[in-house]
Amino acid sequence: MSVSNGEQEYKIHMSKQVTDKLKTLIQTSPRAKEVAASLKRINEKLKRDPWNFGEQRYHLYDARIQVRVGVVSPIAVLYGISMDIPAVYINSFKALHGA
Numbered sequence: 001m002s003v004s005n006g007e008q009e010y011k012i013h014m015s016k017q018v019t020d021k022l023k024t025l026i027q028t029s030p031r032a033k034e035v036a037a038s039l040k041r042i043n044e045k046l047k048r049d050p051w052n053f054g055e056q057r058y059h060l061y062d063a064r065i066q067v068r069v070g071v072v073s074p075i076a077v078l079y080g081i082s083m084d085i086p087a088v089y090i091n092s093f094k095a096l097h098g099a
Contacts, residue, residue: 009047010086022093029095031074038075039093045070046088050081065089073097 054070
């Protein structure tokens, strides 16, 4: 975890299955450049301030994780934020608008 301008950077966690699906999404998209740019912005938002990106969907109270969905067109991401440590857990990505 690094610190810049006094702000904490969140560590992003993704399973191999999510990573593999993401690679397939990028490789098969007719809008690969837009998808790549979208993913870069999503990554930046999740690392810097995941609490203010997207909207809250529900809580996993026992795991102390808030689940949220965020969109940077043409990609949506479903992710959870730990309420105890600076960590983000990506559940899935979804292409929008024929991406």
